Amino acid sequence: MRFVSRLTLLVPLICLLTTISTAQLNPGPTKSQAAAPSNKVVVIKAGTLIDGRSDAPRSNQVIVIRGNRIESVGDAASTKIPSDAEVIDLSRATVLPGLIDTHTHIFLQGEEPAEGGYDVNILKHPLAYRAARAAVAARRALEQGFTTIRDVETEGAGYGDVGIKRAIDEGHIPGPRMFVSTLAISTTGGYPLEGYAPELTLPKGVQIVDGPVEARKAAREQMDHGADWIKVYMTHRSWIGKNGELVSQPTLTLEELKAIVDETHGWGRKVACHAYGGVGLHRSLDGGCDSIEHGLDLDDAAIQQMVKQGTWLVPTLSPYYYAWGPENTPQGRRDRKRVEVHGPSFQKALKAGVKIAFGTDMGGIPWTEPMAQEFRREVELGMTPMQAIQSATTHAAELLDMVGQIGVVAPGAYADIVALNGDPLRDLGAMQGIAFVMKDGKVFKNEVRR
Numbered sequence: 001m002r003f004v005s006r007l008t009l010l011v012p013l014i015c016l017l018t019t020i021s022t023a024q025l026n027p028g029p030t031k032s033q034a035a036a037p038s039n040k041v042v043v044i045k046a047g048t049l050i051d052g053r054s055d056a057p058r059s060n061q062v063i064v065i066r067g068n069r070i071e072s073v074g075d076a077a078s079t080k081i082p083s084d085a086e087v088i089d090l091s092r093a094t095v096l097p098g099l100i101d102t103h104t105h106i107f108l109q110g111e112e113p114a115e116g117g118y119d120v121n122i123l124k125h126p127l128a129y130r131a132a133r134a135a136v137a138a139r140r141a142l143e144q145g146f147t148t149i150r151d152v153e154t155e156g157a158g159y160g161d162v163g164i165k166r167a168i169d170e171g172h173i174p175g176p177r178m179f180v181s182t183l184a185i186s187t188t189g190g191y192p193l194e195g196y197a198p199e200l201t202l203p204k205g206v207q208i209v210d211g212p213v214e215a216r217k218a219a220r221e222q223m224d225h226g227a228d229w230i231k232v233y234m235t236h237r238s239w240i241g242k243n244g245e246l247v248s249q250p251t252l253t254l255e256e257l258k259a260i261v262d263e264t265h266g267w268g269r270k271v272a273c274h275a276y277g278g279v280g281l282h283r284s285l286d287g288g289c290d291s292i293e294h295g296l297d298l299d300d301a302a303i304q305q306m307v308k309q310g311t312w313l314v315p316t317l318s319p320y321y322y323a324w325g326p327e328n329t330p331q332g333r334r335d336r337k338r339v340e341v342h343g344p345s346f347q348k349a350l351k352a353g354v355k356i357a358f359g360t361d362m363g364g365i366p367w368t369e370p371m372a373q374e375f376r377r378e379v380e381l382g383m384t385p386m387q388a389i390q391s392a393t394t395h396a397a398e399l400l401d402m403v404g405q406i407g408v409v410a411p412g413a414y415a416d417i418v419a420l421n422g423d424p425l426r427d428l429g430a431m432q433g434i435a436f437v438m439k440d441g442k443v444f445k446n447e448v449r450r
């Protein structure tokens, strides 16, 4: 009797489990914030609208929002404002789609080498302490207008990003939509902690794999536990070579990477590959990485292959200007060399038509610093201000397979909308002054001058 009743219970349970795993196959934000208004109508009067997609701004626009979605966008003169609408007057501001940062680390805090650097995070900080600071970092992103981030690994904090994402999605804490990549993957000798007595077994800032079987298994485990993206370190140490060139140590073999890419693509997800240059960069491209992170030293063959394969470049220009070693030390020379080669690589990629998405590497940079500094770097190296804005809106949305959903102010998109005083097309510094943030139809802050 007991056996029979257990069997009858099992059938619905199995159905339920199948439903859950199907839902998990759709990566990215799982659901809108619990407290989001269901059918409330909000109207934004936009003095200037940069919609994230069009090449030119439009003036005097009216954005009608129902619940957490944009219903319509039109000229103020011809748009009828629904009588039950709450009106937000941004008629003296520039309105943009919520910004997207495709390379962050909320579990890093720009650790000072003098204060123990990277290693103290793993050796001394309790996970709850790191999670608390990660929650603050997520809030920092949102208040600067970044309504979506792709967070590319937790640096020894396990699956903490999955937890922070859930707390945001359920409305417990403020933060952006998150695409998370959990532990990341590298090889033995390919990631810190390093430099300790060999007798000690110490944790690593990533999941270490050796061989295609372990590589595939790591990708499976990470996606099983909630990774939307898989992050792979395809290069590790870098130094100045015999001929004064930047050299980067390759990590995974082509076979190891192919196992990860094959598995990840099978789940309908994508692979982000940290690669500076040389052998590791070429393995990244031959192995089918979807995005190259940093890409400091792109040779012509790599650029051609990226264009051909549609591989994204997330250049993260800003962090390489921070915390250089002393001038005449190997580390100091290496740090200066990185910046020296990064600029021309970016310029060649831009000219050749490589797809470029905005990424700051915040966390590598302290979260107290402005995220918008990356826009300035992009423009210094040849992007127009509009191209720079689009790298953090419509192009970043394309990288995340969210075209039409985020990174655009248009009917059908999520109501992720920001605004600032000033004209960012004339003075890109204005991007540091995001004064209005709406995410998922909810106003998070409104400090716009009337």
Ligand SMILES: [Zn+2]
Binding pocket: 103, 104, 105, 152, 361, 364
């Ligand atoms: Zn990074």
